[in-house]
Amino acid sequence: MSPILVLDDVSVKLPAGGDRSHAMEKVSLALAANEILCVVGESGSGKSMTANAIMRLLPGGVTIDGGRILFEGRDLCGLGEAEMRKVRGAGIAMIFQEPMTALNPLRSIGDQIGEMFELHTELSAAEIKARTLALLEEVRIPDPALAFKAYPHELSGGQRQRAMIAMALALDPKVLIADEPTTALDVTTQAQILKLIRDLQRRKGTAVLFITHDFGVVAEIADRVAVMSKGHVVEQGATQAVLGNPQHAYTRQLIAAVPPLKAPPPRALSSEPIMTIAHVSKTYRTGGFLGRGQRVTHAVKDVSLVLPKGATLGIVGESGSGKSTLARCLVRLIDPESGEIRLNGIDLAKLSREEMRSATRDIQMVFQDPFASLNPRRKAGEAVAQGLIVHGMARPEALARAKELFGLVGLDPASTERYPHEFSGGQRQRIGLARALALEPAVLVADEPVSALDVSVQAQVLKLLAELRERLGLSIVFITHDLRVAAQVCDLVAVMKSGEVVESGPIGAVFGEPQHAYTQALLASIPGREFGKGQRLAEEATA
Amino acid sequence: MRVLSLAGRRLAASIPTLILILIGVFLLLQLAPGDTVDAMMAQMGGGDATTARQLREFYGLDLSVWAQLGNYLWRLVRLDLGFSAIYGKPVATVIAERLPATILLMTASLSFAFFFGLILGVVAARGVNKWPDTLISTFGLMFYAMPTFWFGLMAIVVFSIYLQWLPAGGFEDITVSYTGLRRTLDIAQHLVLPTLTLGLFYMAIYLRIMRGSMLEVLNLDFVRTARSKGMDETRVVVRHVLRNALLPMVTLIGLQAGTMLGGSVVVESVFSLPGLGRLAYESVIQRDLNTLLGIVFVSALLVIAVNFIVDLLYARLDPRITTGS
Numbered sequence: 001m002s003p004i005l006v007l008d009d010v011s012v013k014l015p016a017g018g019d020r021s022h023a024m025e026k027v028s029l030a031l032a033a034n035e036i037l038c039v040v041g042e043s044g045s046g047k048s049m050t051a052n053a054i055m056r057l058l059p060g061g062v063t064i065d066g067g068r069i070l071f072e073g074r075d076l077c078g079l080g081e082a083e084m085r086k087v088r089g090a091g092i093a094m095i096f097q098e099p100m101t102a103l104n105p106l107r108s109i110g111d112q113i114g115e116m117f118e119l120h121t122e123l124s125a126a127e128i129k130a131r132t133l134a135l136l137e138e139v140r141i142p143d144p145a146l147a148f149k150a151y152p153h154e155l156s157g158g159q160r161q162r163a164m165i166a167m168a169l170a171l172d173p174k175v176l177i178a179d180e181p182t183t184a185l186d187v188t189t190q191a192q193i194l195k196l197i198r199d200l201q202r203r204k205g206t207a208v209l210f211i212t213h214d215f216g217v218v219a220e221i222a223d224r225v226a227v228m229s230k231g232h233v234v235e236q237g238a239t240q241a242v243l244g245n246p247q248h249a250y251t252r253q254l255i256a257a258v259p260p261l262k263a264p265p266p267r268a269l270s271s272e273p274i275m276t277i278a279h280v281s282k283t284y285r286t287g288g289f290l291g292r293g294q295r296v297t298h299a300v301k302d303v304s305l306v307l308p309k310g311a312t313l314g315i316v317g318e319s320g321s322g323k324s325t326l327a328r329c330l331v332r333l334i335d336p337e338s339g340e341i342r343l344n345g346i347d348l349a350k351l352s353r354e355e356m357r358s359a360t361r362d363i364q365m366v367f368q369d370p371f372a373s374l375n376p377r378r379k380a381g382e383a384v385a386q387g388l389i390v391h392g393m394a395r396p397e398a399l400a401r402a403k404e405l406f407g408l409v410g411l412d413p414a415s416t417e418r419y420p421h422e423f424s425g426g427q428r429q430r431i432g433l434a435r436a437l438a439l440e441p442a443v444l445v446a447d448e449p450v451s452a453l454d455v456s457v458q459a460q461v462l463k464l465l466a467e468l469r470e471r472l473g474l475s476i477v478f479i480t481h482d483l484r485v486a487a488q489v490c491d492l493v494a495v496m497k498s499g500e501v502v503e504s505g506p507i508g509a510v511f512g513e514p515q516h517a518y519t520q521a522l523l524a525s526i527p528g529r530e531f532g533k534g535q536r537l538a539e540e541a542t543a
Numbered sequence: 544m545r546v547l548s549l550a551g552r553r554l555a556a557s558i559p560t561l562i563l564i565l566i567g568v569f570l571l572l573q574l575a576p577g578d579t580v581d582a583m584m585a586q587m588g589g590g591d592a593t594t595a596r597q598l599r600e601f602y603g604l605d606l607s608v609w610a611q612l613g614n615y616l617w618r619l620v621r622l623d624l625g626f627s628a629i630y631g632k633p634v635a636t637v638i639a640e641r642l643p644a645t646i647l648l649m650t651a652s653l654s655f656a657f658f659f660g661l662i663l664g665v666v667a668a669r670g671v672n673k674w675p676d677t678l679i680s681t682f683g684l685m686f687y688a689m690p691t692f693w694f695g696l697m698a699i700v701v702f703s704i705y706l707q708w709l710p711a712g713g714f715e716d717i718t719v720s721y722t723g724l725r726r727t728l729d730i731a732q733h734l735v736l737p738t739l740t741l742g743l744f745y746m747a748i749y750l751r752i753m754r755g756s757m758l759e760v761l762n763l764d765f766v767r768t769a770r771s772k773g774m775d776e777t778r779v780v781v782r783h784v785l786r787n788a789l790l791p792m793v794t795l796i797g798l799q800a801g802t803m804l805g806g807s808v809v810v811e812s813v814f815s816l817p818g819l820g821r822l823a824y825e826s827v828i829q830r831d832l833n834t835l836l837g838i839v840f841v842s843a844l845l846v847i848a849v850n851f852i853v854d855l856l857y858a859r860l861d862p863r864i865t866t867g868s
Contacts, residue, residue, distance in 0.1 A: 055771055057767060057770055057771060082775075085773040085774070085775060086773060087773070088770070088771055088772065088773035089771065089772040089773035089774075090773060093771070093772075094768075094771040096764060096767070096768060098764060101763060101764035101765060102764045102765055102767070102768045103765055103768065104765040104768075104769070104783050104787070105765075105787070105861075105862075105863060106786050106787055106860065106861060106862060107782075107783075107786075108862075115769075115772060115774070115782075116772055119772060119773055119774055120773060151862040151863070153862075153863050164768075167768075167772075
């Protein structure tokens, strides 16, 4: 079959003064009808730029400076702006990563989907409405009539992405570009959306260019794969071939960094608990006047867990399951309503603010977003030393200690003088770790510490965390939504849903033979479950 | 309905503020030397101590400060603003005579500032860093930096004295009594310069806010979505960007209603308009406490009313407000 979309030696030039001159260099790809081509790569690899270049929606100062983009035989680079607008939406449609921000918050869903028809067809208002409703039906949104009138904030993340897909497929485009369409979604929702895209694509024979950073998703959905690195396509081929037998060193490295879902053999755990959590609850109340019409959310409901000394306890769950609230309760950033949190025999939940401040020496937290959690106006070394200074260490001493800690987490001690924005994402998360470790805590509470990182960086940070655990005898509470990561770092795991722990135990047992229906559903939703096997093959091949 | 209850709650919350303002102004004026009677005596060309004492007794000024305050608040509860000794009329009447000019001036200036601020902001944002943007931003800065009174005086010099296009002051031509449409036109002619003087300053602020928020919204994801649908730039701006970019500006209007009343004092003085601002100024000079408190009360009500409308407008513009989540 002849390809419908061809990128022939396409180069995209970045404005002068960036870290590289081209976002894409001599990228050649071909996409045939009725196939899904996954473009996979880490952040900054130029994969999203590829999508933008095809749509000719490049940010200011960024230009295509070589090659041809052929769509149905026509070179898109040579089209006038008016001609190009006819291709966008009707010929090539696009769906985006974050359905909340990709939809206009002030206009209803039906209105925004209908706009597609308004722009490209001469249909009457009634006809447009009927077609829009049919589309919403097709993407299986519950209650299409209601969704038609709804505003984006009134729908869930999955429903919003369904609406987005309905919009993109409104005019039966030949090509659909999906830019990380499931990255912002929970794993069970992601599985549904992937299935929906696959189904619709099969039925309509659309060619899909699917951009992702997740090899699991690639294994789940792709017919063919193109791996991008620093603006170049380093390898492309059939999914089986690339994932099973990667040729390029970079592909191998990327695949090796994906944590396998199967847990490593269990470690011997101490029988002595360092922290016990008993019957902890936290409820949020919103709205209402004097108790009337109030909405009550049980963010954490009667949670009891034990963390043995030197162990890592994973808390997994989807967004809204209460795992982050629980983490914040443990360090008393949020006060739990009831229950006790015993750390070395002391009940943290009963301590006064003053007493808690000195108890924070023993329990520290690492946050998800390594950029947002560091003050941009303070030097990295100061951020690390601050805790020590607060707890009574002299400033010069504390700064010297910060240098040591930088060494400990694998950063250059001289870089304490730099500001957070001068570090990369992985380095910033190392600073976050150094800051948490400065007070030599017994327990580290890590809230999604690697979720914002690229897969290869993530592997490095996880390795560092494991090393530190051994060297410093740390016990870790590890909060994550990523079951693959949990499988690799945790000894014990607790699965949370709607504020409750539905299942807990040793990771091998819970992931190997899940008892609760929700755990089973969660595990079944992981994209590319079989991918772990292929990976081991790859490792053997490289060995 | 939720919007109304939300706005209603805001309204209720402003009542304590209103009372605090009134008490504050009352006490502040007690600190100023002299009272109404002193001012009246000065106007009459002096008088003896007995007359002064009798007058003070008549107006209740011989009571303690707290008793006077109590009296005032009690009258206010019965919606009685008191009697102005200086004007010899009830305060409510005095204010009612002056209110139309101020409201007209404020509405006109606000509409002018909003409309042109919006248009110029959009034009500047669409040609960002090109000549329209530079030109608009430079003029904006000029109007922003220029003191209102100076601008008013210069406008009188140019348009009224040299060119003789527009009247230099007043609310209407008092030498001839027009009626109907002719009168409306006459008032409009008198209000052109004051409106420009007061409005240009606010226009400068609004256009900067609009330009900034347009640029911000133009970078949002849903604008990219709109473009990826194959929509042209004008349509993108009108249908997706404008309403989102308006939100900060609408908020600002609510916040600035009070400032605008303050600004009208200067403008009304420069153009000798019989408005609330000038009345306030005269009341301070003449220690006419009742009138002044009445003006404070009415101005506060005006600001609260504007904010109420802005709340409703905001909820109309942004559907996320109505669900309260």
